[in-house]
Structure formats: C-alpha cells, structure tokens
Amino acid sequence: MKVLENGVDEQNLVAAAQQDPSRFADLYESNFDRVYAYVSRRVLHRHDAEDLTAEVFHAALRDLERLEWRGRPFAAWLMGIAAHLLADGWRHAAKRPEISTSDLERGDVGVDAIDFTIIDPKIEERAMLYQLVGELPLDQRQVILRRFVEQKSVREIALELGRSAGAIKQLQFRALQNLRMRIGSCHVERVHRRSTR
C-alpha cells in the first residue's frame, strides 16, 4: 500500500511494465488486494471473486500498453475494468431465468456513472485488512487462513496443527484483536498522512 500512496512511483511502475511486461508483477502486488476487495464486495461466491479478479488482471496486462498515464491511480483503471466485467456478467446473468434479484441489487449500476478516481474507503480498509493478515505471526495467520479462507472448523484446524481446540480459539481471538488494533492504527496513520500533505 506504500507504493499506492505515491503517484510518481506508480507512474514509474506503469511505464516500466509498459516497456517490459514482466514488470507487471510489481503492479499486481501493489493492487491485488484492492481489486480483490472491490470485486469481493460485489459477488456472492469466493470462486466468482477469484475468477473476476483473474480476468481483471489478464485484461490489464493485455491492454497495458494502451494505457496513457493521466495521474489517475492505477487501481482506478483496474477497477474500471472490473466494473465493466461485472456489468457484462450481470447483463449476461440477467438473461438467465434462475438468477436471483439480489445478485442484481449488489451492483448493477451504470458503470459510466462511477467515479473511479476516488477509491471507496471501505475498499481501502478491506484491502488493508488483507495485507495485515499477511503480517500476523505465523500461528495466528495459519488459523485465520484456515478458518476464513478454507472455512474449516476449530476442531479441524486443531487436528491439522496438532493443537487443542481451546488453543486455536485463543489464536483466533488474538489474531482478530491484532488485526483490529493494527487496522485502527493504520487508519489513523493514513488520515494523518493525508492531512499533512
């Protein structure tokens, strides 16, 4: 997230990736969590979010050389792609009779009406949370990933890790406390950084 705060760095990354597509990995690392956070708020299932995120980055890599840097965050461009893909997906899904109306309510809005130059703070916070999970101590991170990504029960995790269920619950509790504390401080830090610019 550090890179994303600095427009000049991001511009350099984009220019480098346009020259050498293998440098796209840097942009990917910087923006994956944001794109995933944006997409996951608009689809119901994890596999849909993964598919859509993958499509966004593939399309971005394909069209990167056509991108003209105009000072907009790179993430805004990615979210624009995501929004178009979502709109296409919903339009396609709307033709199927079995689609539920809740799917449509989640985000079937005019893509052109969305201002992607300002990234939703909720998206920012969610992306930040994803990053913070990676910074947790190993045992806490293992529990969080198994519990929320793999959606395993405490008992299953305990068996896998060779710990007691109580220990797993404690690790889960401490991990969430950690995350809550860190995201709070990150939020304060970010607000402070913006105010001092």
Added chain:
Amino acid sequence: MSNASIVDQLDENIEALLAHADSEPPISDPAVCELLAVAAELRTLPDPDFKARLKADLIEQAAPCADPAAHTDSRMITRPFAESAKKMSAPCASAILPTLFGAGYGAYPVHRSSFIASALAHTTALALLVTVGIWAARDAHEVPKVSSVVLTDLSPYVLPPAPDEAGGGGGGGDREKLRASKGNPPRFASEQITPPAIVVRNEHARLTADPTVVGPPSLSFPQTGPMGDPLSGILGPPSNGTGSGSGMGSGSEGGVGTGRGPGVGPGSGGGIGGEIYRVGGGVSAPHAIYDPEPEYSEEARKARYQGVVVLQVVIGADGRPGDVRVARTLGMGLDQKAIDAVRQWRFEPALKDRRPVAVVVNIEVTFRLY
C-alpha cells in the same frame, strides 16, 4: 465477562457468520462485536495460493510467445486462465493481428465473424475496383470528335450591279469559226488588264500582264490544265471562240463564256455567272438545317490522325448540296467521309432579292480525337 467466555462467544459467532453469511450473528458483548466486524470482513479474505497462482500465470502471459503447451499443461492453472491459455494457443497470433484475435479491446467482446465479414466485404470491393479498372483501361479509346462549319466568305469585293440579269458573268471571243475550247479560266482579279486568250495573237507584246477575269480575288480555278472555257464541251483544237471583244467564248467584252463582261459564264458585269452566287453583295448565307457529322475513318482513328478538311460546295436553290469539291485535303479517308456527310446536308437556301439562289460556300470539317 472472562476472557475464556469471550473467546468462546466469538468463536460461536464466527461459526454462525461463516455458516449463514446473510444472517445476523447472535452477539452480545461489545468487545466481541468489534472483533466480529473484523471477522465479517475476513470472510472474503483472498486465498494466498490463488494470489500466487495468478501471479505466476500473469508472468507466463507476460512472456512473449510462450510455449502454449506450458499453459495448457499447468496444473496450477485456474478456470479463467485456461480460457486465457486457449486464446494464447495461437502462437503470436495476437501479436500479429491483435484486434482480429480479440486482443486490444480490453473487456469488450469481439466477434471474429465481424472481422471476417469486413475482410470479405473489403476484398470484394477491391476486386470489383480492380476489375472495373482493367476493363476500363482495356476498352478505353479516344472519342472522335468531328465538327464542321459553313464558312461564310464575305469577300471585300463587291460585284457591280447587273440591272438586267441576275448574277455576274462575262464572255468574249475572237470571232473565230470554232467555239472556244474547254479549259480553265484564268485567275480572278478585281481589275482586268489583259483579257484571257486561248490562242495568243501577239506573242511578242512589249507590255505583258497575266490574263485575268474580274471576280472575287479569293476565288480561284485550278490552273493546272490549259486555259479555256470551263463550260465548253469542245476539247480542241484551240480557239478563242466565236464571241467578240477579246476573251474566250461566245460572249463579249473580254470575259470567259457566253455572257457579257470581264467575268466568267453567263450574265454580265464580272464575277461568276450561271446563277451561282457567292455570299455577300445582297446574297444571304445559306443556313444548314440538317447537318449530320462525318464519321471518323478507321484508318485515321488507328493512326490517331486529325486535322481539317475544307470542302467547296455549291448549295442549290433547293437547299441541297450540289457540286462538292475538296478545297483542302486531309487524306486517310477523311476527305471522302467529309464529302459523304456533306452530301446529306440540307440547307435553307441563300436568298437574293428574296429569291432562293445557288451559292458556293466553303465548309470546314474538323476531325479531332479526344
């Protein structure tokens, strides 16, 4: 509330949250509530394996013209990546024609059929254009353009008035027993110094001058044959005729023919007699009312030959062309084409004293290739 109970309560709520994503968790403790809010956000936590797989796949995609088999055989590949790999199975195709293979339009759908239809339409149009061009070039030929105009010869020479007989004319003779022999009259001049003679009596005259007849100086007769009366039917022997007052013929006063005066032909006063006038001096010009253009001769067309033919034509009192002669030849069959055409012409005849008369006019026919 003890720490143990909070931990248990949190886990129960998380269990409920994961089991029923849309249901409200049965929370009670505010501390649990805050942690549960974080847990709710973690439900969408991305799988680190997915992130790594996607990164690896993007790196492969970024590598230009990578081995397509490497994409299809990859066990790490995800569903959209499989589609992507399928797209990339045409080696380097998108690099050659990116739009044709759907690349370059980002998230928007691209139909190959549209490109194929477009290519077919363009090919057809191009083939049509080339065919028409070849056909036009092969059959191209110059358009022959023939124009003709009746030349109104307004001679500055004004014929003297002839109160008794219409038209000019003249005649002469040497009181011989034989009629004047056939030949060409001398050239016209506005003033006569020496009358024409077929048989010259004084071959050693001190003062000599060319014989002439009075008439339009622009009008000339062929001077190739022997001198004589053009209207005479006698070819020989040479005789100045039965007339008087020098000249040739049966008339008088130094002209040629049966008239009286220094001109040629019947009538009197000079000029050309015999009811054939020239335009001017009270004689109006004939006006063509039917004048089909001559054809271009094939010979001249192939040789890209062009130019002007001048015909001297007598337009009769009935408006029909009579005697047609070539005044300026062009050759290549164009003279005959001009004559053939002009013979079909019809005129409003020339008028003199409100009476139609025959006139001699020049008709200029221009043959041009465009």
